Amino acid sequence: MIKKRLFPGMEKIPRNALRDLFFTMLKIRRVEEVIAELYPAQEMRCPVHLCVGQEAVPAAVSQNLLPHDVVFASHRSHGYYIAQGAGLRELFAELYGKADGCTKGKGGSQHLASPRSGLIGSSAIVAGTIPIAVGAALAFRMQRKRSVAAAAFGDGAVDQGVFYESLNFASLKKLPVIFVCENNLYATHAHQSERQARDNIFRRAGVFGMPGVRVNGNDVVQAYLAFKKAVARARAGAGPTLIEYRTYRWLEHVGPYDDSNLGYRAKSEVESWKKRCPIAAFRDILLRKKILSPAQVASGTEKIERRIRDAVLCAQRSAFPPEQELCSDVCSG
Amino acid sequence: MDQRMITFKQAIKEALLECMNRDAKVFLMGCGITSPTRVFGSLEGLPERFGSRVMETPIAENGMTGIAVGAALMGMRPVLIHQRIDFALLSMDQIVNHAAKWRYMSGGAGAVPVTIRGIIGRRWGQGSQHSQSLQSFFAHVPGLTVVMPSDPYDAKGLLISSIKEDNPVIFLEHRLLYDTRGHVPQGYYTVPLGKGRLVRKGSCVTVVAVSLMVPHAVIAARYLAQKEGVDIEIIDPRCLRPLDREMIVRSVQKTGRLIVADTGWRECGFSAEVAAIASEECQRYLRSPVKRITLPAAPTPTSVSLENLYYPGPETIIREVLGLVKKNRQNRGSRAGRKEPAGTWTEERFNGPF
Numbered sequence: 132m133i134k135k136r137l138f139p140g141m142e143k144i145p146r147n148a149l150r151d152l153f154f155t156m157l158k159i160r161r162v163e164e165v166i167a168e169l170y171p172a173q174e175m176r177c178p179v180h181l182c183v184g185q186e187a188v189p190a191a192v193s194q195n196l197l198p199h200d201v202v203f204a205s206h207r208s209h210g211y212y213i214a215q216g217a218g219l220r221e222l223f224a225e226l227y228g229k230a231d232g233c234t235k236g237k238g239g240s241q242h243l244a245s246p247r248s249g250l251i252g253s254s255a256i257v258a259g260t261i262p263i264a265v266g267a268a269l270a271f272r273m274q275r276k277r278s279v280a281a282a283a284f285g286d287g288a289v290d291q292g293v294f295y296e297s298l299n300f301a302s303l304k305k306l307p308v309i310f311v312c313e314n315n316l317y318a319t320h321a322h323q324s325e326r327q328a329r330d331n332i333f334r335r336a337g338v339f340g341m342p343g344v345r346v347n348g349n350d351v352v353q354a355y356l357a358f359k360k361a362v363a364r365a366r367a368g369a370g371p372t373l374i375e376y377r378t379y380r381w382l383e384h385v386g387p388y389d390d391s392n393l394g395y396r397a398k399s400e401v402e403s404w405k406k407r408c409p410i411a412a413f414r415d416i417l418l419r420k421k422i423l424s425p426a427q428v429a430s431g432t433e434k435i436e437r438r439i440r441d442a443v444l445c446a447q448r449s450a451f452p453p454e455q456e457l458c459s460d461v462c463s464g
Numbered sequence: 465m466d467q468r469m470i471t472f473k474q475a476i477k478e479a480l481l482e483c484m485n486r487d488a489k490v491f492l493m494g495c496g497i498t499s500p501t502r503v504f505g506s507l508e509g510l511p512e513r514f515g516s517r518v519m520e521t522p523i524a525e526n527g528m529t530g531i532a533v534g535a536a537l538m539g540m541r542p543v544l545i546h547q548r549i550d551f552a553l554l555s556m557d558q559i560v561n562h563a564a565k566w567r568y569m570s571g572g573a574g575a576v577p578v579t580i581r582g583i584i585g586r587r588w589g590q591g592s593q594h595s596q597s598l599q600s601f602f603a604h605v606p607g608l609t610v611v612m613p614s615d616p617y618d619a620k621g622l623l624i625s626s627i628k629e630d631n632p633v634i635f636l637e638h639r640l641l642y643d644t645r646g647h648v649p650q651g652y653y654t655v656p657l658g659k660g661r662l663v664r665k666g667s668c669v670t671v672v673a674v675s676l677m678v679p680h681a682v683i684a685a686r687y688l689a690q691k692e693g694v695d696i697e698i699i700d701p702r703c704l705r706p707l708d709r710e711m712i713v714r715s716v717q718k719t720g721r722l723i724v725a726d727t728g729w730r731e732c733g734f735s736a737e738v739a740a741i742a743s744e745e746c747q748r749y750l751r752s753p754v755k756r757i758t759l760p761a762a763p764t765p766t767s768v769s770l771e772n773l774y775y776p777g778p779e780t781i782i783r784e785v786l787g788l789v790k791k792n793r794q795n796r797g798s799r800a801g802r803k804e805p806a807g808t809w810t811e812e813r814f815n816g817p818f
Contacts, residue, residue, distance in 0.1 A: 201538070234571030244570040251537055252570050256561050262527045263562065266534020266542075273491065273540060280534070293557070296527025303522070460572035461606050463630035 138352040138416055146422050148194055152351050153417055155190040156410045158435050159213045165439050166209075166226065167387035174447075175226040177239035180207040184349075184381035187409035188313050189214040191354035192281055193249075195362050199278045201251050201267050203260035206241045207313075207380075208253035211283055217245035219438055223446035231449040235456060257318075258284060258291035261310065265297045268308035268371075279307040279365040287318030289332050295339075298373065302341040305370035309361040310336075312373065313348060315380045320395040336373035348376025349409040379404035468650065473642040475616035476506040476581075479623035480543065482652045484514055487541060490627055491517040493528060494545030494581075503547055504583070504642055525551050529558035529580070533566065533632075536578045541627055548594050549582030549636060556601075563632040564607030575630040579623070584638045584675070584727065587771065592763035597728035599674070602634040603704040603737070609633040609657055610704040614678035616646035618702055621655030629657060638676040638727065660708035662715075666697035669721040669785050672712055672738050673698060677725035677757070677776075684781035692782075694789055704734055712738060713745045720751035721788050725781055730758035755784045 141149065163181045170179065182189070189210030192202065196215075204211040212222060217233060225232030226240055233245050241255040251267065254260045264282030271278045288294055289312060301308050312332055316323050323330060336343025342364070346357040354376060361372035381401065383390035391398045417423040470478070483490045491514075497503055498511050498520040511518040521528045525546070532542040546552050552559065559580070566574045585595040603610040609631050613619040619637070626633040663678060664685050673681040678700045688694040697715050701708055716722045722742045724735040735756040742754050757776045765774055 203534075232571070234569060234573070237571050238569040242569040244573055246570070246573050252566060252574060254562060256557055259530070259557065259562055262530025262558065263534035263537065265527075266531035266536070267538045268534075269531055270535040270538035270540045273535070274538075293524075293526045293530060296522065296524035297530070299522060300524070300527060300531060460568045462567070462609070463575060 187351040217248035219442035229449035258288035268306035307365035333375035348378030525554035529555035658706040663698035683778035
């Protein structure tokens with residue numbers, strides 16, 4: 132009975148896009164799990180905000196974007212980096228603080244960037260990149276480009292004033308920007324109900340005269356369709372959309388471990404969200420509908436594993452940045 | 465030779481006009497910039513000429529700064545305007561955490577060519593939140609360029625350079641300089657960022673003065689030369705970051721005495737930075753301790769009587785110079801009841817409301 136209600140609207144998505152969504156989510160999941168495995172060795176010496184459990188949103192976002200579109204992310208940025216197709220070698224090298232990292236060891240996990248893949252940058256100030264994405268959209272408008280910008284952030288970012296400043300201006304100028312809020316219910320350890328008077332993030336778009344929708348962020352099909360609609364609207368010049376994706380972080384706020392010992396959230400709550408894994412049920416339905424064969428899952432999985440192993444090895448062998456990197460890239464030459 | 469004389473505010477306007485004519489990527493944004501007063505005349509005619517490239521914004525400094533950063537990352541060259549630099553404090557997150565660090569954090573991939581113009585207010589009871597000189601805040605941060613022109617020629621050339629620059633630039637204009645006149649060539653020219661200007665050659669004392677303190681130092685120099693036979697050298701760094709240390713060091717090594725005249729506060733401020741440079745690089749040349757002319761450790765008062773006590777002027781510089789070169793002579797004058805030496809000064813003509 133429940134299964135019937137899963138993934139409504141799936142038939143609207145091309146089969147190859149469905150397969151891509153699955154493998155993107157799987158890739159994000161496996162990268163995060165490998166990071167979690169390797170992290171205790173104390174060789175990745177930067178904070179990591181893993182997105183296990185939240186893979187559907189970045190997959191849905193990137194699947195809808197074109198090469199000239201751009202994404203800005205926050206501290207929990209791995210999913211967007213991977214979904215945009217940026218290099219895994221450069222990702223792991225960055226986490227290991229190596230010269231081959233995507234930002235040469237200067238940004239680390241919280242500031243992942245790969246401009247040529249469309250991820251322009253990530254900020255560890257929770258709402259920091261929201262106005263920056265709006266500014267990118269303003270540039271596209273002024274340059275008469277058909278590109279769109281996406282700003283990805285958490286429910287904590289909604290607490291900051293600049294979120295509202297950004298919504299207002301984007302709607303005022305009808306800019307091609309999509310506000311992607313991954314509401315995982317917690318800002319670090321503080322539940323949304325401790326921080327926000329109402330549980331209505333998506334409704335806050337309405338007061339600025341723009342659409343706001345709440346979507347199951349663990350259902351990649353709904354996540355994809357909602358974002359697709361927002362992109363179409365943005366590209367048509369009709370303005371921004373706010374999407375509140377309801378999702379859940381399985382691991383601790385920062386770091387590789389389960390954090391149920393802290394007591395800020397009930398074990399049963401974590402378990403119930405794990406049952407709503409965005410990947411497992413989706414894989415099952417793709418297999419059942421024969422969109423994917425078991426052999427394809429196996430070979431796709433093996434390919435991901437191989438690439439991750441290669442990236443980790445490369446990163447571990449890569450050199451640390453030379454001393455002259457310390458004060459370079461501060462200003463233009 | 466072209467000896468055209470125009471005001472500081474006209475020079476600012478001309479810089480913007482030149483940049484906007486040359487480069488479609490340049491646009492202006494800010495709160496109140498399309499108002500009929502045209503930001504104290506510094507945008508005269510620009511909204512009419514450039515339409516939507518002169519963009520009125522909501523009163524949302526942090527958001528608008530982030531928007532400027534995003535537009536800059538996508539290839540635009542925004543000029544963000546604050547009618548008081550005090551308002552930029554609301555955007556310190558975007559300036560310090562984002563604009564200043566974006567290039568570094570992205571491993572050199574992202575340039576942020578944003579120019580932030582901010583006006584320093586003074587007089588007519590501007591008070592504590594409309595008259596701060598915050599250059600030291602900004603100049604502390606790697607990744608920011610901080611510019612403070614003191615005359616119309618530099619204002620135009622430095623603003624053009626700032627807009628051309630691929631880094632975020634904080635461009636601070638003193639409101640009391642707006643009506644000062646000077647020679648400004650027609651057309652497009654640049655003044656290099658990070659290079660000081662030797663305003664006056666002298667032998668006794670080096671006065672490093674910024675912004676409004678430069679014309680004050682010039683008045684003081686004239687008086688000191690004529691009435692006291694004291695010859696001071698004046699350096700206008702023009703750019704607080706990057707700072708032309710070499711010019712300061714060379715001068716102090718020659719004169720052996722240093723006075724720093726800043727428009728801001730003393731503690732951890734720009735004057736401390738210059739004094740430290742002298743200590744690090746000129747110690748054996750220094751014939752007397754470094755003197756600093758700064759604001760008292762208080763917010764700006766509103767009452768005209770307190771305002772008069774608050775700000776240093778040419779006479780402060782004269783007093784400090786004489787104190788250094790003629791140690792046996794009694795310090796003349798006190799802060800209260802002082803009289804400015806003869807000289808034309810726009811402050812006297814400055815009437816409200818702003």
